[in-house]
Amino acid sequence: MAPLFESHGVRVIALSKDTLAQARKHKETDRLPFLLLSDPDLGVIRSFGLLHEKALQFKTTTIFGVPLGVPWGKKTMAIPTTLLVDEAGVVRWIDQADDYRLRGDEARVREAVVAAFGSA
Amino acid sequence: MPPSRDRLPLVALPLALTGFLLVNAAWLHYLATIPREKVPRRPTAHLLAMMLGAAIAIGALALGASSGSLWPALAPTVLAALLAAFFVYLLQMAPLPDGAITAAVGQRLPLIEARGDDGAIHRSTDWQGGRVLFKFYRGSW
Numbered sequence: 001m002a003p004l005f006e007s008h009g010v011r012v013i014a015l016s017k018d019t020l021a022q023a024r025k026h027k028e029t030d031r032l033p034f035l036l037l038s039d040p041d042l043g044v045i046r047s048f049g050l051l052h053e054k055a056l057q058f059k060t061t062t063i064f065g066v067p068l069g070v071p072w073g074k075k076t077m078a079i080p081t082t083l084l085v086d087e088a089g090v091v092r093w094i095d096q097a098d099d100y101r102l103r104g105d106e107a108r109v110r111e112a113v114v115a116a117f118g119s120a
Numbered sequence: 121m122p123p124s125r126d127r128l129p130l131v132a133l134p135l136a137l138t139g140f141l142l143v144n145a146a147w148l149h150y151l152a153t154i155p156r157e158k159v160p161r162r163p164t165a166h167l168l169a170m171m172l173g174a175a176i177a178i179g180a181l182a183l184g185a186s187s188g189s190l191w192p193a194l195a196p197t198v199l200a201a202l203l204a205a206f207f208v209y210l211l212q213m214a215p216l217p218d219g220a221i222t223a224a225v226g227q228r229l230p231l232i233e234a235r236g237d238d239g240a241i242h243r244s245t246d247w248q249g250g251r252v253l254f255k256f257y258r259g260s261w
Contacts, residue, residue, distance in 0.1 A: 010251040013242075015234060016259035023237045026260045037234040037242060044232050049220040050256050056213050057258075060155050069154025071210065078256040079219045085229050085252040089244070094225055099214045100258065103157045109253070117251060 002033065004110055008117045010084075015039050017077050045078040052079045055100065080104070084112055092116040132184030136193035139177030140200040146170045147203055163211070170204040177201065229254070 005012055012034035018026065023036040039045055059072035082104065084093035093112040097104070146169035153159045160166070177197040184193045222230055232244040232254070244252075 005253065008251065010253050011247070012253045012255070013247075014255040014257050015232070016257045018259040020235060020237065020239070022260045027237050035242065036237040037232070038237070039234050044234050045256060047222065048230060048256070049222045051219065052217055052258075055258070056210070058154060063148075066148075066152050067155040068148065068151035070151060075259075077258045079216050080258055081219075081221065081256040083223055083229065083254045085244075085247070085254060087249055087251060089228050089248045091223050091225050091227055091229050094221065094223060096216075096219070096221065098216055099161070100216050101154075101159045101214050102161060103159075113253075 001106060001109065004113060008113050010113060010117070011035075013037065015044060015078070017042055017045065017075070039078075042076065042078075048081075050079045050081055052077055052100075082109065084116055086116065132180045132187070132189065133192040133196075135180035135183065136177045136196040136200070139173040139175070139180060140196035142173030142176065143170045143200045143203045144173075146173065147207065150207070167207065167211070170207050174201045174204040 004010075013036075014032075014034060015037040016023070017040055018036070018038055019040045020038045023038045026032065027036050037044075042051060045051055053076050054074040055077050057072050057075045057077075058069040060067050061070045062068070080097035080100065082093075082095040083091055086092050093116055095104070095108060095112065146166045150159075150163060150166045177193070177200040181190070181193040181197040184190055229244050232242075234242060236242045244254075
């Protein structure tokens with residue numbers, strides 16, 4: 001998705017309950033090219049009304065060389081949500097996940113970026 | 121020649137193990153889709169395979185019990201049933217709460233203030249003048 005964001009001048013920033021150390025590790029392992037914000041006390045997540053209490057957490061464990069996502073306890077975390085914000089600081093699009101098992105849909109993000117900022 | 125009645129307990133254990141293995145294979149296949157981000161929206165095949173596996177194991181247990189030997193098939197059957205039940209529980213946990221999001225389309229982004237992986241404090245007010253895709257994510261596993 002990086003070319004789309006670049007051509008539209010969109011900066012990607014992500015926030016989670018992870019501590020700074022966890023966020024740094026995540027950034028390194030997944031080679032994320034964008035800023036990760038850390039909200040370990042859930043202050044921002046709470047203020048946005050996005051708390052998911054006691055959500056099932058998964059951990060990647062490799063068994064016989066196959067990486068598996070294994071259920072691993074419960075934690076309070078953010079409801080996965082994407083906001084597109086324009087130059088004036090106005091929200092142009094909000095997308096909320098309805099099933100934590102599924103990842104965001106690239107096509108929907110592309111559509112939203114083009115709808116908000118034109119096809120550049 | 122049909123198996124004689126005293127042979128039935130010998131069939132019960134392998135049958136129960138087959139059911140147990142089927143449940144496990146379906147579980148492992150499902151768990152392997154998670155890191156690949158290929159999780160099916162409706163994992164019907166996984167669910168059916170687990171139900172079938174649990175049913176085979178329970179059938180084997182009943183078969184063993186009816187021929188006077190409950191024990192051999194008990195452990196794999198209980199495990200198969202528990203694993204299948206846990207999958208149903210997992211699916212039932214899948215829908216996310218709607219929450220009560222305070223941001224709204226057409227309105228200003230509420231203030232975000234947090235420390236970034238660069239160690240600095242970042243404020244959403246500093247991002248004005250640029251477009252931002254802001255993601256709330258669940259965090260590391």
